[in-house]
Amino acid sequence: MHSGKVTNEIVVKKELAPSIKLMVVYNPLVARKFKPGQFVIVRVCEEGERIPLTIADADDESITIVFQEVGKTTKMLGQLNVGDRILNLLGPLGRPTHIENYGHVCCIGGGVGVAALYPVAKALKEAGNRVTSIIGARTKDLIIFEDEMRRVSDELYITTDDGSKGEKGFVTDVLKRLLEKNIFDRVFAVGPAIMMKVVSDVTKTKNVKTIVSLNPIMIDGTGMCGGCRVIVGGEPKFACVDGPDFEGHLVDFNHLLSRLKMYEKQEKEVMQAA
Amino acid sequence: MSTRVIKKNRVPMPKQEPSVRIRNFDEVALGYTPEQAMEEASRCLQCKDAKCIEGCPVGVDIPTFIKYIKEGNFLDAVKKIKEKNSLPAICGRVCPQENQCEKLCVMGRRWEPIAIGRLERFAADYERQSGSRFVVASSGEKGRVACVGSGPASLTCAADLALMGYDVTIFESLHVPGGVLMYGIPEFRLPKKVVQDEVEYVKSLGVKIVTDVIVGKTVTIDELFKEGYQAVFIGSGAGLPKFLGIPGESLNGVYSANEFLIRVNLMKAYLFPKYHTPIYVGKRVAVIGGGNVAMDAARVALRLGAEEVYVVYRRGEAEMPARREEVENAKEEGVKFVFYSNPIRVLGEGWVKGLECLRMELGEPDETGRRRPIPIPNSNFILECDSVVVAIGQSPNPLIPMTTEGLKIGEHGNIIVDSEGRTSRKGVFAGGDITSGEATVIAAMGAGKRAAKAIDQYIQLGVGW
Numbered sequence: 001m002h003s004g005k006v007t008n009e010i011v012v013k014k015e016l017a018p019s020i021k022l023m024v025v026y027n028p029l030v031a032r033k034f035k036p037g038q039f040v041i042v043r044v045c046e047e048g049e050r051i052p053l054t055i056a057d058a059d060d061e062s063i064t065i066v067f068q069e070v071g072k073t074t075k076m077l078g079q080l081n082v083g084d085r086i087l088n089l090l091g092p093l094g095r096p097t098h099i100e101n102y103g104h105v106c107c108i109g110g111g112v113g114v115a116a117l118y119p120v121a122k123a124l125k126e127a128g129n130r131v132t133s134i135i136g137a138r139t140k141d142l143i144i145f146e147d148e149m150r151r152v153s154d155e156l157y158i159t160t161d162d163g164s165k166g167e168k169g170f171v172t173d174v175l176k177r178l179l180e181k182n183i184f185d186r187v188f189a190v191g192p193a194i195m196m197k198v199v200s201d202v203t204k205t206k207n208v209k210t211i212v213s214l215n216p217i218m219i220d221g222t223g224m225c226g227g228c229r230v231i232v233g234g235e236p237k238f239a240c241v242d243g244p245d246f247e248g249h250l251v252d253f254n255h256l257l258s259r260l261k262m263y264e265k266q267e268k269e270v271m272q273a274a
Numbered sequence: 275m276s277t278r279v280i281k282k283n284r285v286p287m288p289k290q291e292p293s294v295r296i297r298n299f300d301e302v303a304l305g306y307t308p309e310q311a312m313e314e315a316s317r318c319l320q321c322k323d324a325k326c327i328e329g330c331p332v333g334v335d336i337p338t339f340i341k342y343i344k345e346g347n348f349l350d351a352v353k354k355i356k357e358k359n360s361l362p363a364i365c366g367r368v369c370p371q372e373n374q375c376e377k378l379c380v381m382g383r384r385w386e387p388i389a390i391g392r393l394e395r396f397a398a399d400y401e402r403q404s405g406s407r408f409v410v411a412s413s414g415e416k417g418r419v420a421c422v423g424s425g426p427a428s429l430t431c432a433a434d435l436a437l438m439g440y441d442v443t444i445f446e447s448l449h450v451p452g453g454v455l456m457y458g459i460p461e462f463r464l465p466k467k468v469v470q471d472e473v474e475y476v477k478s479l480g481v482k483i484v485t486d487v488i489v490g491k492t493v494t495i496d497e498l499f500k501e502g503y504q505a506v507f508i509g510s511g512a513g514l515p516k517f518l519g520i521p522g523e524s525l526n527g528v529y530s531a532n533e534f535l536i537r538v539n540l541m542k543a544y545l546f547p548k549y550h551t552p553i554y555v556g557k558r559v560a561v562i563g564g565g566n567v568a569m570d571a572a573r574v575a576l577r578l579g580a581e582e583v584y585v586v587y588r589r590g591e592a593e594m595p596a597r598r599e600e601v602e603n604a605k606e607e608g609v610k611f612v613f614y615s616n617p618i619r620v621l622g623e624g625w626v627k628g629l630e631c632l633r634m635e636l637g638e639p640d641e642t643g644r645r646r647p648i649p650i651p652n653s654n655f656i657l658e659c660d661s662v663v664v665a666i667g668q669s670p671n672p673l674i675p676m677t678t679e680g681l682k683i684g685e686h687g688n689i690i691v692d693s694e695g696r697t698s699r700k701g702v703f704a705g706g707d708i709t710s711g712e713a714t715v716i717a718a719m720g721a722g723k724r725a726a727k728a729i730d731q732y733i734q735l736g737v738g739w
Binding site for chain 2: 029030049050072086087088090092160161219224225227228231255258261262266267270
């Protein structure tokens with residue numbers, strides 16, 4: 001500990017948007033191993049759940065995580081400050097995104113997923129791809145990582161549902177338009193399950209291979225529980241060890257959407273509990 | 275001349291009443307009092323050629339520790355056990371003694387065998403509660419060894435190596451040490467406090483335990499060697515749950531036994547919402563399988579408030595691999611058994627509504643010696659349920675084999691080892707479920723013990739490869 005920092009110490013904290021926070025966390029072991037597309041499992045208190053968070057960036061000694069405060073654990077995490085320690089952090093988990101020079105790629109990110117998309121887009125750019133990116137959110141305040149994405153993209157499109165920034169509409173509206181020109185060799189999408197579903201539906205019509213990063217409920221993150229199983233090509237797969245990246249055209253998104261709602265009631269209950 | 279009075283029956287184990295215990299997660303078996311333990315110990319014939327020792331995978335000197343209990347020297351009894359077994363409070367609770375030491379007990383030929391497991395548990399609990407634990411910490415001078423995983427195989431291997439004078443570090447991927455003892459076996463059968471106390475004992479021998487590090491991802495075995503570890507023991511367990519591969523198995527409300535038990539045991543979902551991890555069982559639960567894990571899951575489901583819990587098994591009661599004692603406990607608590615039934619489909623839309631099964635009959639014995647179940651045509655029936663737990667076994671986690679070159683792997687994904695735990699790669703040893711597929715806690719401990727000896731020979735003498 002030459003730097004005087006302790007493992008899992010928060011060294012930077014920023015609010016990127018209302019309820020979206022960025023933290024740089026000191027953990028050299030995880031940071032040195034990280035490859036784009038991988039995630040960590042965190043737990044913030046003795047009573048806490050284990051939840052997966054995608055890594056947005058890393059240097060030699062720290063990783064960057066970006067999360068939206070939507071549940072008990074992310075809310076508690078958001079209350080931690082610089083100098084505090086995240087109780088448990090395990091990683092890097094999952095298979096890294098497969099990076100090579102495909103030619104012209106389209107990187108699509110929605111909401112907080114843009115942060116997880118960023119290292120993938122960056123690696124694709126470094127591998128020699130022409131990178132066209134489309135990022136979107138509900139409204140302009142929720143657009144994050146715009147500058148980062150701009151740096152690693154040849155073109156960047158922004159959409160908001162309410163038209164407060166960029167084009168009014170969804171990322172898929174831009175995608176549809178760009179697909180008309182048949183320019184993409186591959187598409188990468190990270191964001192809410194419903195966005196990845198629609199992206200996959202759209203690219204399927206043009207038969208452009210699409211890689212999505214799935215976000216089911218997980219516990220251990222190491223293949224032990226099978227709670228994160230998703231159906232890909234009719235076969236059950238464990239997102240934590242077989243993924244999180246899968247071919248979007250083969251994913252049963254309705255199944256994923258249904259499983260994400262499995263504990264909706266309990267999630268509300270635990271938020272209300274003291 | 276005095277004639278010896280033979281007490282034919284063992285002293286019964288005090289237990290929580292079924293009607294009470296199905297409403298709590300407290301331990302079912304309460305343990306012997308000192309008087310009960312001494313009385314049971316007095317039944318032991320103190321055979322010179324003690325067969326019971328041959329039945330113990332770690333070779334505990336059973337007659338001697340029982341003699342100490344009979345004499346009231348309880349701390350000497352524990353010391354004797356710990357010469358061979360560093361986790362006696364755990365083994366006394368979860369070992370299948372009826373198939374091991376107790377099976378070979380001479381008393382058992384005509385009457386009930388000595389309750390060796392209960393006596394072991396008594397001695398270990400007595401020491402723990404007395405607070406006078408006997409410990410000599412390792413000098414650490416003999417060399418550095420890394421153990422992967424912190425379940426029974428690694429804990430035993432690490433403890434034995436520490437006792438020999440090694441500097442041992444255990445790497446665990448979860449946030450607490452103990453492996454299957456923490457995430458798999460329920461509180462009411464093996465209290466987590468007991469596990470953590472025995473983990474503390476292993477630490478007090480000088481063993482270091484690092485949690486939140488997954489070997490194969492956070493660090494690799496090659497990197498451990500580069501950091502100066504002279505040998506690595508892999509005890510990473512059988513982590514990957516098996517599913518049946520039937521339609522509907524990924525509906526909401528279908529759990530692998532691993533997920534179900536991890537939520538409850540490791541994450542304490544039974545204390546939701548104080549603990550934040552949820553679980554949902556509904557009113558009727560179907561547990562598929564006939565092993566100890568199925569019994570654990572069924573009994574957990576009852577305690578979570580299920581009104582009816584069914585164990586669905588494709589063979590009959592006699593063929594169930596679960597321990598007799600656990601089956602009896604489950605029956606007493608009201609678990610219902612649906613034998614000769616094979617699930618073919620999980621029904622429901624979004625959520626589970628039922629389980630469609632086929633009736634089975636038994637045909638010729640298969641390769642395991644058990645009669646092979648054969649479906650009876652058109653015998654389909656539907657078991658209505660709100661959740662399903664699939665408890666049909668696990669396979670080894672492929673993470674370490676995938677990230678370690680030179681490890682020979684068997685067809686089921688298990689790491690291949692010789693009888694002393696040596697893998698195909700120099701300096702790398704393995705034991706427990708990662709090598710054998712699912713077995714028992716004590717079998718894993720035996721493997722950890724043999725590997726510790728082989729590791730000592732390898733580091734001191736350079737032999738083994």
